[in-house]
Amino acid sequence: MLKADIQYLAEGGDDTVYFASSAGGNANFSVNKAMETLSLEIENARDRNIDAERDSQTGLASCGFMLVDAPSAVSNYLDDRQISEIYEAEVTKLLKSITGASRVHIFDHTVRASDSGIRETKQTREPSTLVHNDYTVNSGFICLRENLGDDAQMLKRGHFQIINLWRPLVGPVQSWPLALCDARSVDEADMVKTERRSPSHVGEISLATFNPDHRWFYYPEMNSEEVLIFKTFDSENGGRMPYAIHTAIDIPAASPNVRPRESIETRAFVFYQ
Numbered sequence: 001m002l003k004a005d006i007q008y009l010a011e012g013g014d015d016t017v018y019f020a021s022s023a024g025g026n027a028n029f030s031v032n033k034a035m036e037t038l039s040l041e042i043e044n045a046r047d048r049n050i051d052a053e054r055d056s057q058t059g060l061a062s063c064g065f066m067l068v069d070a071p072s073a074v075s076n077y078l079d080d081r082q083i084s085e086i087y088e089a090e091v092t093k094l095l096k097s098i099t100g101a102s103r104v105h106i107f108d109h110t111v112r113a114s115d116s117g118i119r120e121t122k123q124t125r126e127p128s129t130l131v132h133n134d135y136t137v138n139s140g141f142i143c144l145r146e147n148l149g150d151d152a153q154m155l156k157r158g159h160f161q162i163i164n165l166w167r168p169l170v171g172p173v174q175s176w177p178l179a180l181c182d183a184r185s186v187d188e189a190d191m192v193k194t195e196r197r198s199p200s201h202v203g204e205i206s207l208a209t210f211n212p213d214h215r216w217f218y219y220p221e222m223n224s225e226e227v228l229i230f231k232t233f234d235s236e237n238g239g240r241m242p243y244a245i246h247t248a249i250d251i252p253a254a255s256p257n258v259r260p261r262e263s264i265e266t267r268a269f270v271f272y273q
């Protein structure tokens with residue numbers, strides 16, 4: 001267990017806006033509302049075996065996240081050809097094997113780096129250092145329509161989820177790992193619908209306000225053959241809880257000479273029909 005700073009939204013409000021960053025050395029998000037930073041205990045998920053309990057229907061962990069061994073044949077995650085021809089096939093196979101889904105549709109890849117020099121060279125984004133979920137009650141369905149077009153009307157009648165697959169590109173991860181909150185410890189009242197603005201798109205995400213019941217976990221020393229799989233949307237309950245709110249955390253005891261964190265996150269629809 002360690003203590004680390006966790007950044008929450010200080011208070012809610014219908015006019016909350018998150019301004020997403022663009023790639024590059026100066027990549028940095030902003031929010032139009034006050035934030036509060038709290039020093040909280042982050043438990044070792046490996047020691048606690050937090051992801052052992054699984055949903056009998058989907059195979060996903062009841063806490064909302066799980067660590068999986070998943071070696072990849074990709075040698076360069078900035079190579080669009082390798083991503084489309086190799087990685088997406090690997091991710092599809094992995095998600096189908098875990099969830100039993102009949103269909104997987106991958107729609108986004110985001111590469112991040114904690115070092116500004118690496119971001120500038122590779123034109124990647126920064127780690128997200130505030131507590132959030134990628135979708136709201138509404139935006140998961142909107143995302144479906146934006147990505148699946150004419151099929152969306154039929155697909156939304158069935159059960160679908162949006163899953164995030166997070167992989168370190170260098171390991172072991174010793175700076176800015178991903179921390180996730182046990183979905184069973186989060187109340188719907190903790191979440192604040194937030195407009196997300198970027199140069200190319202306007203959508204919605206959920207930011208979180210602090211609840212002392214929140215239980216935070218991380219997986220120390222993750223390597224590039226391990227992936228974190230976590231749920232960010234589920235149509236079965238109308239897009240409401242539970243899902244895994246998450247944030248990157250700075251490890252206080254980390255040496256200044258540790259290798260910067262680099263990672264790729266992949267977002268995918270999984271359909272159960």
